[in-house]
Amino acid sequence: MKRRIVMSMLAGAALLASTLLGTGSAGAADAPAPEADVPAEFGTDWHDPVTAAPPVRKPAGKSCEVTLARAQFRDFTPYRGTYTPPEGCGDRWSKVVLRLDGKVKGRQYDRLGYVHVGGAEILRTSTPQPSPDGIEWSVEKDVTRYSDTFRASRDVEMLIGNVVDDTYTGVLDVKVTLTFYQGRPDAKGPDRVLTLDGDSALTTPRNSERIVAEVYATGSGGGCEEYWYLTVPEPAPYSCKAGRGPYRQVQISVDGRLAGIAAPFPTVWTGGWSNPFLWYVIPGPRALDIKPITYDLTPFAGILNDGRPHRVEVSVVGVPEGQTGWSTPVNVLVWQDEQRERVTGKLTVHREGELTDSSVYTPGSEHRVDSEGAHRLTVGGYVDTSHGRVGTTVSRSLAHASTHRWTDGETRDALEATWTDDESVTVGGRATRTHRTYTMDGTTILGAGDRLRTVLDLGDRALTVETRGARRTAWSRLDNAYTGDATYTANVPRDQRHAVGTTSERYRLYGSHGCYDRTLTTMQGVVTGNRSRC
Numbered sequence: 001m002k003r004r005i006v007m008s009m010l011a012g013a014a015l016l017a018s019t020l021l022g023t024g025s026a027g028a029a030d031a032p033a034p035e036a037d038v039p040a041e042f043g044t045d046w047h048d049p050v051t052a053a054p055p056v057r058k059p060a061g062k063s064c065e066v067t068l069a070r071a072q073f074r075d076f077t078p079y080r081g082t083y084t085p086p087e088g089c090g091d092r093w094s095k096v097v098l099r100l101d102g103k104v105k106g107r108q109y110d111r112l113g114y115v116h117v118g119g120a121e122i123l124r125t126s127t128p129q130p131s132p133d134g135i136e137w138s139v140e141k142d143v144t145r146y147s148d149t150f151r152a153s154r155d156v157e158m159l160i161g162n163v164v165d166d167t168y169t170g171v172l173d174v175k176v177t178l179t180f181y182q183g184r185p186d187a188k189g190p191d192r193v194l195t196l197d198g199d200s201a202l203t204t205p206r207n208s209e210r211i212v213a214e215v216y217a218t219g220s221g222g223g224c225e226e227y228w229y230l231t232v233p234e235p236a237p238y239s240c241k242a243g244r245g246p247y248r249q250v251q252i253s254v255d256g257r258l259a260g261i262a263a264p265f266p267t268v269w270t271g272g273w274s275n276p277f278l279w280y281v282i283p284g285p286r287a288l289d290i291k292p293i294t295y296d297l298t299p300f301a302g303i304l305n306d307g308r309p310h311r312v313e314v315s316v317v318g319v320p321e322g323q324t325g326w327s328t329p330v331n332v333l334v335w336q337d338e339q340r341e342r343v344t345g346k347l348t349v350h351r352e353g354e355l356t357d358s359s360v361y362t363p364g365s366e367h368r369v370d371s372e373g374a375h376r377l378t379v380g381g382y383v384d385t386s387h388g389r390v391g392t393t394v395s396r397s398l399a400h401a402s403t404h405r406w407t408d409g410e411t412r413d414a415l416e417a418t419w420t421d422d423e424s425v426t427v428g429g430r431a432t433r434t435h436r437t438y439t440m441d442g443t444t445i446l447g448a449g450d451r452l453r454t455v456l457d458l459g460d461r462a463l464t465v466e467t468r469g470a471r472r473t474a475w476s477r478l479d480n481a482y483t484g485d486a487t488y489t490a491n492v493p494r495d496q497r498h499a500v501g502t503t504s505e506r507y508r509l510y511g512s513h514g515c516y517d518r519t520l521t522t523m524q525g526v527v528t529g530n531r532s533r534c
Contacts, residue, residue: 038526042488042499045133046525047281049288052507052518053480056097056140062182064089068098068115069158073172078159083117083150086180091151094183098123098141101175105134107494108170110270110279112220113160114329115176118149119195121329123176124216124290126269127160128283129276130170131525132494139288143178144185145333149193150178190333201309202332204301206342209385210335210392211301214292215314217250217264217328225325228318229266229417229440232369232404236361239410242320245359246417247373247400249317250328252295254303255310258352260295261377263398263421264316266440268458274444275454277486277501281522285460285480285505292331296425298392299381302345318357339386349380349393366405366412373400390428397422414443430468437461446490453487464511476511500524510534 064086071079085091098115100123108130115123122143128135160172190212196202204211219225224240231242252260267286270279279287297304304310314328337343353376362368380393402417421436442456460480466473486501506519514534521529 038523038528040500040524042277042280042497042501042525044495045131046135047522047527048135049128049137049281049283050520050527051282051288052505052520054507054509054516054518056142057095058097058179059094059181059183061094062089064180064182066178066180068117068156068176068178070175071158071173073111073113073160073162073174074164076159076161078157081156083154083156085151085153086178089180089182092182092184093144093147093150093180094185095142095181096144096147096150097179097181098143099177099179100125100139101136101177102127102138103134103136103173104128104130104170106130106132106169106171108162108168108172111160111162111172112218112269112327114158114216116155116157117146118152118154118193120146120149120193120331121214121216121292122146122149124218124292124329125160125288126220126267126290127172128270128288129280131280137288141289145189146193146331147185147189148191150180188335191336192334194332194334196312196330196332197309199309200311200313202304202312203307203309204304204332204334205336206305206307207337207340208301208305208334209298209337209343209383209390211297211304212333213252213260213295213297213312214331214333215250215252215262215295215328216290216292217262217314217316217326218267218290219248219264219316219326220269223323223325225319225323226269227272228264228325229402230404230413230415233359233361236367236369237408238367238369238406242318242323244318244357245369245371246402246404247318247357247359247371249355249373249375249398250293251315251317252297252330253311253313253315254297254300256313257350258377259297259300259312259379260394261375261396261398262293262295263400263419263436263438264293265291265460266417266419266438266458268440268456273442273454273456274452274490275486275488275501277488277499278454278456278484278503280525281527282482282484282503282505282520284458284482296392296394297332298383298427299347299349299379299394301343301383302381303347305343305345305383317355337385337387343383343385345381345383347379347381348391349378351376351378353377366407369402369404371400371402371404374398391426393424393426395424411446412443413445416441430466430473432464432466434462434464450490450492451487452490453485455485456483458482474512476509476513479506479508481506504529 439459488499517533
């Protein structure tokens with residue numbers, strides 16, 4: 001029996017909500033109970049996609065819903081419509097929640113998609129792969145920070161590029177809504193949400209006192225950049241080659257000057273590692289709700305606030321020249337000084353370390369590429385606001401290390417990789433330090449009888465500490481771990497694959513605001529465990 005599940009929760013959301021950050025209680029009961037009947041192998045249907053991530057917290061009180069898009073995607077024709085602000089909920093909201101509901105059946109690849117309102121990207125997503133009998137899934141996202149965009153009528157564009165033919169029959173049927181909750185938000189959001197024009201030009205309000213860029217960076221499009229973490233340099237004999245190897249870094253510049261660096265998250269889409277049976281029920285971290293990279297550009301506010309357009313560009317280090325495969329749309333969030341018509345300032349610090357990027361190929365019966373990369377950047381500046389001079393310093397340090405091993409014919413292919421992205425943002429006497437770690441440890445083996453087995457561990461971890469002076473004021477720790485082991489017969493029709501597989505995800509988020517801890521497990525497409533520990 002098909003079960004309809006929101007991507008960020010399991011059925012029984014009322015019970016789950018009691019474990020959310022700030023509202024949790026120790027020893028909450030598990031719900032719902034695991035499903036009992038586990039088939040010997042995957043059949044023609046399986047549980048709808050689920051994740052262990054927490055649902056979006058929704059405030060009590062009056063709410064209004066607006067439909068943004070309703071479409072069936074069969075090709076690469078975008079849906080275009082018009083957004084109109086909600087009636088009856090005012091123009092100030094405590095929270096705005098986006099929800100995507102989708103369904104698809106038959107055979108289809110994973111597909112990448114986006115939702116734009118007024119040119120601003122408010123959702124980047126990919127899709128789960130369907131069963132022959134069909135699946136339904138949902139994604140929820142807090143989009144309160146885009147409230148400025150939602151206060152006026154705007155053009156809407158949505159696309160999930162798709163191909164439907166005699167082989168790939170899955171039509172993506174989706175609906176996207178916004179729900180507005182009346183009231184004041186917990187924190188002051190940006191006053192403006194800006195996008196770049198066709199020449200990558202940005203003109204900020206002259207009284208901007210804080211400027212943050214968002215980049216929804218994704219390597220995809222069907223080429224090797226979809227698996228950039230597995231690419232190798234010449235002369236290594238591997239199917240995906242890329243210049244110097246797998247090191248990637250997403251950079252943002254202002255008028256040609258480096259303004260921010262970041263490690264891209266190594267997203268594994270729902271067809272990744274040659275084994276869709278790993279992802280049918282539990283997708284990899286972030287796969288269906290792609291988070292943007294954020295860059296604090298406030299040190300450049302003194303330059304940007306002169307009333308003229310400035311060139312803001314995003315590039316990806318490591319992509320071979322002339323090769324496509326990365327999408328990097330940019331939103332710019334701006335906080336304004338209501339008491340000043342003009343905020344002036346100056347960029348005072350710009351220190352860039354040497355970018356190191358090396359991959360060493362060692363031939364043998366088992367080929368091997370060892371890769372390392374690192375980079376540092378510190379920028380600082382000040383703005384003179386109505387409440388005094390405010391200095392901002394942003395430091396970021398990136399590092400990557402991986403070992404890639406494979407045999408001739410790539411019948412055995414293994415990668416062990418770690419990425420770290422350490423960021424410190426100091427504003428006056430307040431500092432926020434974030435240590436991010438992404439990990440990937442997997443092996444695919446094509447054995448006797450074309451039995452293909454993939455074993456894979458993925459990690460998405462972050463520790464954030466806020467301080468004022470020498471005193472810690474808040475902290476949080478994220479630990480999202482995925483484990484999968486799936487085997488099937490390759491190069492045969494679907495009904496002859498005899499696939500088996502187990503997957504699990506444990507999502508932990510805890511700190512000064514509370515605790516959330518949930519684990520999901522599956523076997524042959526059946527949810528066998530659903531446990532909450534907080």
